[in-house]
Amino acid sequence: GESVGLHLPTLSVQEGDNSIINCAYSNSASDYFIWYKQESGKGPQFIIDIRSNMDKRQGQRVTVLLNKTVKHLSLQIAATQPGDSAVYFCAEIFFPSGYSTLTFGKGTMLLVSP
Amino acid sequence: GAGVSQSPSNKVTEKGKDVELRCDPISGHTALYWYRQRLGQGLEFLIYFQGNSAPDKSGLPSDRFSAERTGESVSTLTIQRTQQEDSAVYLCASSLASGSNQPQHFGDGTRLSIL
Numbered sequence: 001g002e003s004v005g006l007h008l009p010t011l012s013v014q015e016g017d018n019s020i021i022n023c024a025y026s027n028s029a030s031d032y033f034i035w036y037k038q039e040s041g042k043g044p045q046f047i048i049d050i051r052s053n054m055d056k057r058q059g060q061r062v063t064v065l066l067n068k069t070v071k072h073l074s075l076q077i078a079a080t081q082p083g084d085s086a087v088y089f090c091a092e093i094f095f096p097s098g099y100s101t102l103t104f105g106k107g108t109m110l111l112v113s114p
Numbered sequence: 115g116a117g118v119s120q121s122p123s124n125k126v127t128e129k130g131k132d133v134e135l136r137c138d139p140i141s142g143h144t145a146l147y148w149y150r151q152r153l154g155q156g157l158e159f160l161i162y163f164q165g166n167s168a169p170d171k172s173g174l175p176s177d178r179f180s181a182e183r184t185g186e187s188v189s190t191l192t193i194q195r196t197q198q199e200d201s202a203v204y205l206c207a208s209s210l211a212s213g214s215n216q217p218q219h220f221g222d223g224t225r226l227s228i229l
Contacts (some may be wrong), residue, residue: 043220043223102147
């Protein structure tokens with residue numbers, strides 16, 4: 001049968017540039033957000049998280065910004081490297097009844113050229 | 115091992131056959147999740163286990179799909195009478211508990227292809 005094409009938004013950057021990946025989430029009651037990185041043939045890998053009572057959190061070379069007013073999340077990667085090439089997913093967690101309901105966005109492919 | 119382990123890594127089978135996928139969570143993780151990821155798509159929640167509580171099966175797409183977990187250890191996802199639309203990567207994740215501040219750790223998935 002015909003293969004399904006990839007319809008992921010793609011961000012292409014040069015090595016050393018800063019990258020910004022954006023995500024719109026859907027549930028205003030979500031109380032926790034995570035960015036995952038998924039390399040080809042691998043499972044998603046945790047990068048950084050942020051709680052809903054924060055608007056910024058920094059890690060090593062990565063920063064996550066949360067704007068609850070417009071339900072927007074972004075991931076900033078400083079000094080992007082070829083090894084950062086992957087698909088990046090944001091995920092929102094809703095915690096209504098004692099366990100986490102994790103909802104993933106469709107992902108953004110980051111391509112880093114040397 | 116230190117991470118979530120899934121087997122087999124690849125499975126090719128004929129339409130109509132049953133398949134069983136296995137997940138070994140990280141030791142000590144009480145919460146276990148199964149997801150389906152179609153080509154170029156995000157993750158679709160299937161089922162969730164927390165300790166000995168009844169699982170949340172709300173994401174299972176049809177009654178051909180079922181999953182079991184023994185205590186806080188291995189889980190198996192079974193797909194009966196497979197169809198071509200079942201072709202996808204099936205990912206398993208585990209977390210320390212079901213609390214909102216516990217990130218899920220993923221295995222590398224089983225790539226299932228239905229001929």
